[in-house]
Amino acid sequence: MNEVTTIGVDLAKNVFQVHGVDASGQVVVRRQLRRSQVLPFFEKQAACVVGLEACATAHHWAREIAKLGHDVRLMPARYVKPYVKRNKNDTADAEAICEAVARPTMRFVAVKTEEQQAVLMLHRTRQLFVRQRTTLINAIRAHMAEFGIVAGVGRNGVERLLRLIDDGADERVPRVARECLQALRAQLVLVKRQILEADRRILAWHRSHELSRRLETIPGVGPLIATALVASIPDPHAFGSARDVPAWIGLVPKQNSTGGKERLGSISKAGNRYLRSLLVVGALSVIRRAKQVGYTRRAWLAELMGRRPVKVAAVALANKIARIAWALMVSGTRYREPALQVV
Template sequence: MGTVTTIGLDLAKNVFQVHGVDADGAAVLRQRLTRGRMLKFFAKLPPCLIGIEACASSHFWARQLMALGHDVKLMPAQYVKPYVKRGKNDAADAEAICEAVTRPTMRFVGIKSPEQQSAMMLHRVRLILNRQRTQLSNALRAHIAEFGIVAPIGRNGIDQLLDIVADTEDARLPTDVRTCLDMLAAQLRIVKEQILENDRRIMASARETEIGRRLMEIPGVGPLLASAIVATVPDPSIFRSGRDLAAWIGLVPRQNSSGGKERLGGITKAGHRYLRQMLIVGAVAVIRFAERHKSKRPWLVQLLARKKVKVAAVALANKNARMIWAMMSNGERYREPQIA
């Protein structure tokens, strides 16, 4: 058996599939491993290139295998799929991963540290808590409206409803109804406290790193976006340019070109949804501020003169993504554009 130089590793919860080839590309290793045997098996192998699909637990296993001296590459699952020859099983997937990781044009995913994964978990939990707050608020409004009590839109309206629920002297709500609404109100209070604590931790994580503090100098980039960028993009060098980062986020036009004719549509929306959402929200805030206070940024003034606000917001979000990549790659600070 030849020496294994490249391995495709198909991850799962308890059973893992390994496919290895030698320097000539001949298959020399096909094996199934249990979770307990994983690290023991790779510790006996000489250092080699290991390809893994970027999926659940992939960053953890990548760090473990790198500690054993192996060169580990993570790849998006959609880029591995074309290399599956036929059928769908663990062995075929591992073989496809082994083939894909050797392609010179393959795009790889940066391996995150535990700190970066922890910061990104704060953002995911924040989304869950915000959804729960919305669900509880809507439930309160709907149930109490059945008894003819409505409140204005927004958080002030919810506060008015909570005061009504807490007022035991209000005869408009039957006892059983008030008991149920008290349960929802108690959950809503807990969720609000958790959101505040989560936001404090996100702001602290954004200010902890030097790159996070520099990114917050860009108009439209606040602590939330700066923390998410630092946690999501562990190594900016995996992108060749700022346009590649903008394309990964999904802020570049969709192409349907053929026969030398270039056809561009709306943005692809094929990348990181959370970062795209945060960039566009920040860009809208910058545009609203510019409209009220007469922005001195010539590029933005000219853009707003010929484009609608939403189109301009996407263009500004694209520009901010490119500036973020440049600042992360070069270590520079934000410089406000000067009027010619």
């Protein structure tokens, strides 16, 4: 039997499909594996290229298979889909992965370490708590409005409603409804405490990581954005240039060009939505500060703010921040401020 040189693995919870070919492209292995059989199977194989889709559990399996001496490469699922022939099933998916991983122009996803995945989990947990906080606040506002009790927008308005719930003296709210509101208030207090705890843990990791501290020197980048960048980009050298980073995040215009005519639309919104939203919020903070003090260190930003909407300028600045962050990651230097420019 010919030696296997490339293997495609279709990941699942319990049943995995593998498809292996030799140097000439002839199929050598095509079989199913139970979860407990995956690592023993790769232990018996000679070192080869192993392709996986970058989906749930992919980074775990990539680390474990790489420990056995194999060259493991992760690919975005959307880049593998064109290689699926006709019907979609596990066998066809594994064959498509095996074929896609051998393409010389294929783009791969860097394998994250356990620490990086843990930091991203901390970010996702915090994001979930923030969404729950918003849901609880909206529920409290809506329920109290049913009894004619409303408050202004913002934190002060919410605090006013919470004080009314604690007081319990407003006769417009029936006893049963008041008990429900008190339960929602208690849940809101708990969620707020969990958000603060997540912020504390993120800040502690940020202070212990040299690269994260260097990224914080970029205007518009705080501990939240810095730690998210470090955890989301395991290998900055995987990008060919600084322009590839905002394209990966989805901060560049979509193209619909043909016949030599360029047609650019709104941003693509491809890639990491969470990272994109953080960078735009950070850029908005820089623009807000520039308007308050009346100057900015970026002449191009001052000119753009004068002729385009604020959100367009914010996206452009977020694109710039992503490129600067990549440059600092690769060079190992710190950010240096340009000269002042009047807005």
